[in-house]
């Protein structure tokens with residue numbers, strides 16, 4: 001079980017450079033103007049990891065953009081503190097994709113204080129930050145206090 005974050009020292013600069021890394025990966029991996037997406041995650045040591053979903057022939061086996069940085073954080077033994085996923089549409093606008101239900105479940109190992117980018121209600125290309133705990137208000141683990149507390153879900 002991964003320990004929950006102890007502090008709230010993610011700065012506006014950290015958030016901005018995580019979003020910038022996500023946009024940079026989209027621009028470098030997918031030059032041009034086609035639809036493309038990527039994710040970026042800020043780790044507890046300040047590293048920003050990025051990733052993008054490989055294209056596959058059968059849509060039922062697609063992965064989320066978040067999977068690559070999520071797995072890399074595990075490989076490195078680091079905690080994810082911030083996650084963002086963006087989709088560039090033709091014309092260059094970057095839509096903010098809130099983490100899907102599966103990714104929310106994966107990210108739950110880092111506790112409810114993890115910050116996730118979600119789209120502004122009126123402007124889907126504007127990032128708003130929400131705690132994972134706000135995205136999972138009735139998280140299932142809460143009924144198991146012995147397991148929930150170490151994970152920060154108590």
Ligand SMILES: [Zn+2]
Nearest residue numbers: 064100102103
């Ligand atoms: Zn997902």
